[in-house]
Amino acid sequence: MTGKRGLTQQHVMRILGGESPDVVAARLAPDLANLPDVPAGSAKVTRERAEALWEETGLDQESRKTLLDGAAAEELPLYQGNIENAIGLMKMPLGLAGPLRINGVSAKGDYHIPLATTEAALVASYHRGCRLLTAAGGCSAMVLYESLSRAPAFVFKTAPDACRFIIWAMERLEDFQKVAATTTSHGKLIDMGVTMEGNHVYLNFEFTTGDASGQNMVTIAGQAICDFIVENSPVSPVRHYVESNLSGDKKASTKAYTTTRGKKVTAEALLSAELVKKHLHTTPRAMEQYWQMSAIGGVLSGTLGIHGHFANGLTALYLATGQDAACVAESATGVTRFEVTAEGDLYATVTLPGIMVGTVGGGTGLPTQKACLQLMGLHGAGKARALAEVCAGLLLAGELSIIGALSAGHFARAHRKLARDRK
Missing domain, CATH: 3.30.70.420 (Hydroxymethylglutaryl-CoA reductase, class I/II, NAD/NADP-binding domain)
Structure with missing residues (x-):
């Protein structure tokens, strides 16, 4: 870790807070006085700990109900194989993007895509991209290769x-x-x-x-x-x-990026200038120019791959459908490419080397997540490749929308309208 001299001095002064280094060092030393009991986990012990914690912190009844109301208490046993030391259920907003038309090898049809997020403007952005792709007849998508390593x-x-x-x-x-x-x-x-x-x-x-x-x-x-x-x-x-950290599990790695970890998938679409203008309020040439600038920016910053915000759509879809959200670290790498054709239209494509998704096992059978997969018609055996192709289509929609907004100068305006100025 490195830092410039002046900035490092400012950080040192902030850390010391007017006290001597010895005083701060003493505060950071292990404190063995009055150690709290950290009991072994069990459902009964965890519930008792939660109730004691609620009393200790003065958590009001409304907040307690939010964590664990009657319905949640009845459902909690369903989650036994997915979490330990459970104290309740977390609620978060669930939005809908699409329908997005996918013309894939495994996914063929119009997909309503559930997205779980707390970030304003995210669902609206992906929905806008879905509208554009669907108006163009959809995007093509295919899983190119499958492989999951243990090293x-x-x-x-x-x-x-x-x-x-x-x-x-x-x-x-x-x-x-x-x-x-x-x-x-x-x-x-x-x-x-x-x-x-x-x-x-x-x-x-x-x-x-x-x-x-x-x-x-x-x-x-x-x-x-x-x-x-x-x-x-x-x-x-x-x-x-059993694992040496060579596999790239739950982290971005050059090895996974240049080979495959999970499902390697690509999606593409050819969009007329008229549709780009109608849905994104910009032009194919402006989007190509921004893409070129951002590609170099990504290289200069040392990012793994070239894209705008793969992690946004993947995280929201992973949470909604019971995927392992930590796998976004490895899944959200890849390449976005925009080019203007000789006819003045926009060719847009995304390729991701490591989409980690499943339609059985893990969190896919939990009540909310199962319902979201069923909403897309993608729960159960025989659907994982289709889900990976939907992921690629969704991310293509997101790249079109964000690059459209940035090339048109509308990016900050959209966030101000949908987030900061809301009542």
Whole structure:
């Protein structure tokens, strides 16, 4: 971490707050006096803790009802497999964008898209993009590739031991596939890569996960393979770990960006100048010029990919449909590209290398999230690829809307109208 001298001095003075460094250091030291009891979690203990906390903080009855009213208390057992130490249910606004026409390999039709967010102007922006795409006959979308990795790591005494292990492991893919198959009927081990660093070996197992997002699936399968390796390897590892941080799980990484983590998906549309003017109040040329400027801006800032705000739409859709919201960190990378055609129309496309979505498992079966998936006709088996294509279409809509607003100079006005000036 670095900082300029003058700004660093200002921060130091703010941290000290007029006190000496010794006084501040003493405040930051461990405090072992009157340690609170942190009990083991259980439903009964958690409920007692919550009630005691409400009393201690003076939480009023209305706020208590908001967290856990009668209906929520009855529903809470439904969430047992999705959360621990539960004290209530959180409510947040749910908006609707679309319908968005998707002409995809798996998703074909008009989709009403639920978005959960607390950010004003977000749903309106995506809805505007949906209106434009649908007026043009929809966008084309397709899943290009699927793969989810789990990357165990093994430590050996020496690099020659590591090499002997790699030679053995590279001949055992079929054995590893059989072991993985004993843990899941939906996931399949399809490939394996290897990375060696000194006496460390990283095995990158690539799976397909059916209609589940699949993180837990590949973890359980990966652990079973690790157990098999420890029992059968001619060279015993000193230690091993089921995940080495090589897979890129829940973080933006160059590896995931240049390959695939989840579902690689693309969407495109050809939009006439008349439709762009009608719905976005700008021109294809103005949007292309802004895109060119923002692409260079992204390069200069070191962003992973080139796009306007993939995370906005993905987070809102993930929350609404029971996806793992933390996966937005890896899913919201990719490329947006706008070009003016020889006829003066706008070609617009997005490509995302790692959409992490499922239509079964995880949070997709919870009451609200299941209802949102059903609203789109995308709950249950056989729907995950279609959901990924809808994601790409939604993000294309969002890119069109935000770049349209920025190129027309309407971006701040829209936020002022929908957020700051509302009553």
